[in-house]
Amino acid sequence: MIKLTLNGAWINMKNINELTALRDKFKNSIAIRTGDTAAANGEKHVLVCGGTGCHSSGCNAILKKLKESLKTHGLEDKIKVVVTGCHGLCALGPLIITHPDEIFYELVEPDDIEEIVTKHLIGGEPVLRKVYHEAIVDGKLISFHETDFFKYQHKISLKNCGIIDPECIEEYIARDGYQALAKALTTMTPLEVIDMVKASGIRGRGGAGFLTGRKWAYAYLTDSDKKYVVCNADEGDPGAFMDRSILEGDPHAVIEAMAIAGYAIKADEGFVYVRAEYPIAVNRFEIALKQARDFGLLGTDIFGTGFNFDINIRLGAGAFVCGEETALLTSIEGHRGEPRPRPPFPAIKGLFGKPTILNNVETFACIPPVILNGPEWLSKLGTENSTGTKVFALGGKIKNIGLVEVPMGTTLRTVAEQVGGGIPNGKAFKAAQTGGPSGGCIPAELFDIPIDFDNLLSIGSMMGSGGMIIMDEDNCMVDIARYFLDFTVEESCGKCTPCRIGTQRMMEILENITEGRGEVGDLEKLEELGEHIKASSLCGLGMTAPNPILSTIKYFRHEYETHINDKKCASGVCKALFQYVINEKCIGCTICKRACPTDAICGEVKKPHFIMQEKCVKCGVCHDKCKFSAINIG
Amino acid sequence: MKKIKTTAGFMGTSEQKEKLIAMIAEHKDIKGSIMPILQKAQEIYGYLPLEVQQIISDETGVSMSEIYGIVTFYSQFVLNPKGEIAISVCMGTACYVKGAKDILDRISANIGIKPGETSKDGRYSLDATRCIGACGLAPVFLVNEDVYGRIEKPEDVDDILKKYTES
Numbered sequence: 001m002i003k004l005t006l007n008g009a010w011i012n013m014k015n016i017n018e019l020t021a022l023r024d025k026f027k028n029s030i031a032i033r034t035g036d037t038a039a040a041n042g043e044k045h046v047l048v049c050g051g052t053g054c055h056s057s058g059c060n061a062i063l064k065k066l067k068e069s070l071k072t073h074g075l076e077d078k079i080k081v082v083v084t085g086c087h088g089l090c091a092l093g094p095l096i097i098t099h100p101d102e103i104f105y106e107l108v109e110p111d112d113i114e115e116i117v118t119k120h121l122i123g124g125e126p127v128l129r130k131v132y133h134e135a136i137v138d139g140k141l142i143s144f145h146e147t148d149f150f151k152y153q154h155k156i157s158l159k160n161c162g163i164i165d166p167e168c169i170e171e172y173i174a175r176d177g178y179q180a181l182a183k184a185l186t187t188m189t190p191l192e193v194i195d196m197v198k199a200s201g202i203r204g205r206g207g208a209g210f211l212t213g214r215k216w217a218y219a220y221l222t223d224s225d226k227k228y229v230v231c232n233a234d235e236g237d238p239g240a241f242m243d244r245s246i247l248e249g250d251p252h253a254v255i256e257a258m259a260i261a262g263y264a265i266k267a268d269e270g271f272v273y274v275r276a277e278y279p280i281a282v283n284r285f286e287i288a289l290k291q292a293r294d295f296g297l298l299g300t301d302i303f304g305t306g307f308n309f310d311i312n313i314r315l316g317a318g319a320f321v322c323g324e325e326t327a328l329l330t331s332i333e334g335h336r337g338e339p340r341p342r343p344p345f346p347a348i349k350g351l352f353g354k355p356t357i358l359n360n361v362e363t364f365a366c367i368p369p370v371i372l373n374g375p376e377w378l379s380k381l382g383t384e385n386s387t388g389t390k391v392f393a394l395g396g397k398i399k400n401i402g403l404v405e406v407p408m409g410t411t412l413r414t415v416a417e418q419v420g421g422g423i424p425n426g427k428a429f430k431a432a433q434t435g436g437p438s439g440g441c442i443p444a445e446l447f448d449i450p451i452d453f454d455n456l457l458s459i460g461s462m463m464g465s466g467g468m469i470i471m472d473e474d475n476c477m478v479d480i481a482r483y484f485l486d487f488t489v490e491e492s493c494g495k496c497t498p499c500r501i502g503t504q505r506m507m508e509i510l511e512n513i514t515e516g517r518g519e520v521g522d523l524e525k526l527e528e529l530g531e532h533i534k535a536s537s538l539c540g541l542g543m544t545a546p547n548p549i550l551s552t553i554k555y556f557r558h559e560y561e562t563h564i565n566d567k568k569c570a571s572g573v574c575k576a577l578f579q580y581v582i583n584e585k586c587i588g589c590t591i592c593k594r595a596c597p598t599d600a601i602c603g604e605v606k607k608p609h610f611i612m613q614e615k616c617v618k619c620g621v622c623h624d625k626c627k628f629s630a631i632n633i634g
Numbered sequence: 635m636k637k638i639k640t641t642a643g644f645m646g647t648s649e650q651k652e653k654l655i656a657m658i659a660e661h662k663d664i665k666g667s668i669m670p671i672l673q674k675a676q677e678i679y680g681y682l683p684l685e686v687q688q689i690i691s692d693e694t695g696v697s698m699s700e701i702y703g704i705v706t707f708y709s710q711f712v713l714n715p716k717g718e719i720a721i722s723v724c725m726g727t728a729c730y731v732k733g734a735k736d737i738l739d740r741i742s743a744n745i746g747i748k749p750g751e752t753s754k755d756g757r758y759s760l761d762a763t764r765c766i767g768a769c770g771l772a773p774v775f776l777v778n779e780d781v782y783g784r785i786e787k788p789e790d791v792d793d794i795l796k797k798y799t800e801s
Binding site for chain 1: 769
C-alpha cells in the first residue's frame with residue numbers, strides 16, 4: 001500500500017523496493033554534494049553548517065541573510081540552501097560550503113553573504129578572502145579535501161554529517177539509508193547479523209572497547225519475554241562532542257542501527273539516553289523518530305516482516321556517572337543514577353531486569369555500513385585488534401579545534417600536527433590527554449604510537465569516548481591532574497567507598513602539592529591510593545579515576561617533584577608557587593604599570609620597573625602586555 | 635555533589651499547580667517516569683523547591699526521601715531559581731586550559747556572588763558549568779541565552795556584563 005504525503009514521498013513502505021525507489025529518486029540531489037559535477041546539471045547547493053559550534057558562532061544569522069539575499073536576486077528556486085550537521089572545523093565557524101564547485105568558506109559573517117552571492121554564486125568567482133585559508137596554497141585554490149585537516153580523515157560514523165540535511169529522511173535514504181535494516185530483516189537471520197558484527201571486529205566506541213558482536217550474542221542467547229536496546233548518548237567527558245555531532249548531523253543512522261540491533265537480539269523496544277544539555281540533538285532526534293515512524297521504518301511489521309521496534313527518548317540530568325552502563329540503566333528506571341555490581345551483566349539482566357544491550361552513539365553509527373558492505377569493509381581498516389575508524393574531539397592548544405575521524409592506528413603526531421594543524425603561537429607540544437577524566441596524559445615522546453584501544457591502555461591512558469586535549473608548555477601537568485580529579489571527586493556517586501573517599505584523599509594531597517604544602521612521600525602515597533582505587537571500585541568511574549594522576553606521575557614526575565621539593569611551578573599556573581619578576585630587559589615603557597589591576601607595579605618612565613609581590617594577584621596581565629619579554633615567571 | 639539549600643520563598647501559582655498535576659497524571663503510569671516528571675516540573679517552575687517535590691510525591695506515591703534523593707543527585711535539578719541575569723561559565727577542559735577560571739573569578743567579583751548562588755534580590759545567578767560543547771570558541775561563558783566566546787582576557791568580561799547591568 002503506497003500513500004503519498006504532501007511533499008510527494010511515500011509513507012509506510014512495506015518492502016525494500018519502495019525504499020530503493022525512493023533512494024533512486026533523491027540520489028542525484030545528494031550526488032551533487034559529493035563531488036559529482038555531472039549530477040549537478042546546472043543545480044547549485046549551499047550548505048550551511050548547523051552544528052552546535054557554528055550555532056554558537058552565529059550560523060542562524062548567516063542562514064537568514066543568505067535566504068534574503070538569494071530572494072532579492074531571484075535565486076531562491078535555483079540555489080538550494082541546506083542546513084547540515086557538523087563539518088568538523090568548529091573553530092572556524094560559521095562555515096559554508098558550495099556545491100558542486102566545493103568552495104569552503106570559514107568564519108563567515110552576515111556582511112560577507114552579499115559578496116558571496118553576487119561574486120561567487122552569480123559571477124562564478126569564489127570570494128578568496130573568506131575561503132578556508134588552508135585551501136589556498138601559493139595564491140591558488142585547492143580542493144578542501146586536499147587540505148591537511150581533511151585528507152588524513154576517513155569518515156564512517158560521520159559519513160553523512162555535513163552532507164545531508166538531518167531533518168530530512170529522504171536525504172538519509174538517498175545515501176543508502178535504511179538499506180541495511182531492510183537487508184538484515186529480509187535476507188538475514190538474527191544470528192547472521194550478530195556474526196557479521198562479530199566478524200567486523202568492531203569494539204565499543206564509548207570507552208571500554210568491548211567487542212560489540214560478543215555483547216549482542218550474550219543478549220541473543222539469554223531467553224526472555226522482553227529485551228531492550230539502549231543507546232548511550234550521555235556524553236559526559238568534558239571536551240568530547242562526537243556523539244552530539246552524530247545525533248545532530250545524522251540521527252537516522254542511530255535509529256537504523258538500533259532497529260538492526262533489536263532484530264539481532266529479538267528486542268522490540270529501545271531507549272536513547274541523551275544529555276539534556278544537547279537541545280539541538282534531542283530536537284533533531286525527535287524529528288527523525290517521527291519521520292521514521294511515518295515512513296513505517298519504526299513501529300509494527302517493519303518491511304512486512306512481522307518485526308516490531310520502537311524507540312523512546314530519555315533525557316539525562318547532568319550526572320557524569322550515568323555514562324556508566326549500569327548507572328545509566330538505573331537512571332532510566334527512575335532512580336539516582338548509581339551503578340550496580342556486575343555480574344550480572346546488562347546483556348543477562350539489564351533494564352527493568354531484562355536482557356539489554358547498551359552501545360554508544362558512535363558504535364551504532366558504524367553498524368549500518370557494516371551490514372551493507374560486509375565485515376571486511378570495516379576490518380580492513382585500522383589495526384588488528386581495533387578495526388575501523390575513531391572519531392576524536394580535538395581541543396585545547398591546537399589550531400584546528402573540532403571533530404575528526406581517522407582510521408585506528410593513525411599516530412597521535414599525525415592527528416595533532418597534520419589534522420590538528422599544530423599548536424598556535426609556535427609553542428611546543430607537551431602532552432595529549434585522551435579519554436577525559438578516565439584517561440591519561442601522553443607525553444610528546446610517545447606521539448608516534450599508533451592510536452588504538454590496546455596501545456593507549458598500555459601507556460596508561462585509554463580511548464574513552466574520544467576526547468583529545470592537546471597541551472603545550474604553558475600547561476602545568478599537576479594542575480591538569482588536579483582538574484580531572486576535581487571532576488571525578490564531584491561526580492563520584494558515593495555508592496562505593498574507594499571512589500567516594502579515596503578520590504577525596506587523593507584530591508587533598510594534590511591540593512597540598514599545588515599550594516606549596518607538598519611533602520616528600522606524597523607521590524608514593526598517591527600511587528598507592530590510586531592502585532587501590534583502581535582495583536576496588538565498583539564501576540568504571542572509580543576504576544579509571546586515578547588514571548590522570550598516575551599517568552602524569554609516570555611521565556611528568558619531575559614536575560611533581562619541583563612542586564614538592566622546590567615549591568615551584570615552572571609553567572606559572574599554580575598561583576601559590578610562582579611570582580612575576582621584571583628583568584633587565586625592562587625599558588620603563590609603563591605599559592605594565594598602567595595595565596596592572598591592583599597597582600602592584602611601581603617605577604618611573606624610562607627606568608626599570610618593579611613588582612610589589614605583596615600586592616600582586618598573579619593575574620598575568622603585565623606578562624601578556626609586555627612587548628619586551630621583560631617579565632619572567634620565577 | 636554540593637547543593638545549596640533553597641533560600642527564596644515559594645511563590646508558585648495555582649495555574650502552575652494545575653499544570654503540574656495534569657502533567658503528572660499523564661506520565662505516572664509509564665515505567666520509570668519520575669525523572670521525566672521532575673524535568674517537566676522544573677520546566678514549569680524553573681526550579682524544584684520542597685513544595686513542588688511534595689506535590690509530586692503526593693501524586694505519584696513515590697516517597698519524599700526518594701524524590702529528594704533524585705533531585706539532589708542530578709546536577710540539572712536545582713533548588714534555587716535562576717536569576718533574571720543568569721550567567722554560566724564553561725569549565726570544560728578546553729575552556730579551562732584557556733583561562734576559564736580567571737573569567738569565573740572576575741565575574742564573581744564583579745556581581746558579588748559565588749558560583750552556585752542566586753543573589754538575594756533574584757537579579758543575578760552565577761554557575762560554573764560542565765563543558766557546553768563549544769570548545770572551538772574557548773573560553774566561553776553565557777549570559778542568559780547569549781554566548782560569549784574567544785574571550786582573550788578576564789577584563790573583557792567587564793564590558794560584556796555592563797550591557798546587562800545597565801539595562
